[in-house]
Amino acid sequence: MKVLLVEDEPRIARGIIEGLTREGFEVVHATTLAGARQVPDPDLVLLDLRLPDGDGLDFARELRATSKTPILIITARDEEVDVIVGLEIGADDYLVKPFGVRQLLARMRAVLRRVETEEKPPQEVIAVGSLIVDGRNRTATLADREISLTPREFQLLTCLAKTPDVVVDRATIFREVWGGEWYGSRKTLDVHVGSLRRKLGDPAWIETTRGVGFALRGLQ
Ligand code: CA
Numbered sequence: 001m002k003v004l005l006v007e008d009e010p011r012i013a014r015g016i017i018e019g020l021t022r023e024g025f026e027v028v029h030a031t032t033l034a035g036a037r038q039v040p041d042p043d044l045v046l047l048d049l050r051l052p053d054g055d056g057l058d059f060a061r062e063l064r065a066t067s068k069t070p071i072l073i074i075t076a077r078d079e080e081v082d083v084i085v086g087l088e089i090g091a092d093d094y095l096v097k098p099f100g101v102r103q104l105l106a107r108m109r110a111v112l113r114r115v116e117t118e119e120k121p122p123q124e125v126i127a128v129g130s131l132i133v134d135g136r137n138r139t140a141t142l143a144d145r146e147i148s149l150t151p152r153e154f155q156l157l158t159c160l161a162k163t164p165d166v167v168v169d170r171a172t173i174f175r176e177v178w179g180g181e182w183y184g185s186r187k188t189l190d191v192h193v194g195s196l197r198r199k200l201g202d203p204a205w206i207e208t209t210r211g212v213g214f215a216l217r218g219l220q
Pocket of ligand 1: 049
């Protein structure tokens with residue numbers, strides 16, 4: 001398991017490298033975007049956003065254009081807007097610095113489990129009104145128009161479309177879409193719901209039940 005760590009802060013990088021190496025991960029460390037671009041086929045990317053030669057989001061965008069490699073953003077507390085953009089680009093999750101190695105490992109395992117479930121996707125085709133969610137080729141169409149979704153958005157839509165008009169609770173969504181336990185990153189789910197709403201076109205189609213979860217409703 002090769003982890004690409006893109007982080008220019010030596011102290012933070014050292015802690016992560018030590019912790020992950022102890023757990024048996026191979027860690028390749030890049031301190032710049034240019035360095036990160038040289039690393040072939042990582043299995044998972046830990047991505048700082050403020051880097052000496054540019055914005056980590058650019059690298060996330062490049063990576064997402066060609067691969068589904070899981071991306072975990074590691075960020076400082078004042079970069080909230082960047083995190084939201086990162087999740088919309090297709091990063092899987094984020095961690096706010098400083099964090100412990102245990103917390104990082106838990107988050108990495110959740111993201112990796114998600115990838116495993118994705119590798120053997122359900123071959124089902126779900127139709128809700130004019131929405132067709134096709135698990136065979138991972139496409140979604142609405143009234144014959146294809147909707148361009150990130151892997152997480154696709155899984156979220158699948159999760160909600162399986163039981164239209166039923167409120168799916170947050171824990172269930174997190175388990176099905178991210179393949180893991182709830183680690184408290186509420187915002188990750190909210191951001192994905194927000195961008196899925198925009199892509200579907202009518203925000204009312206994904207209804208929020210406050211404190212519980214979300215339901216797909218009203219699609220015809
Ligand atoms: Ca930095």
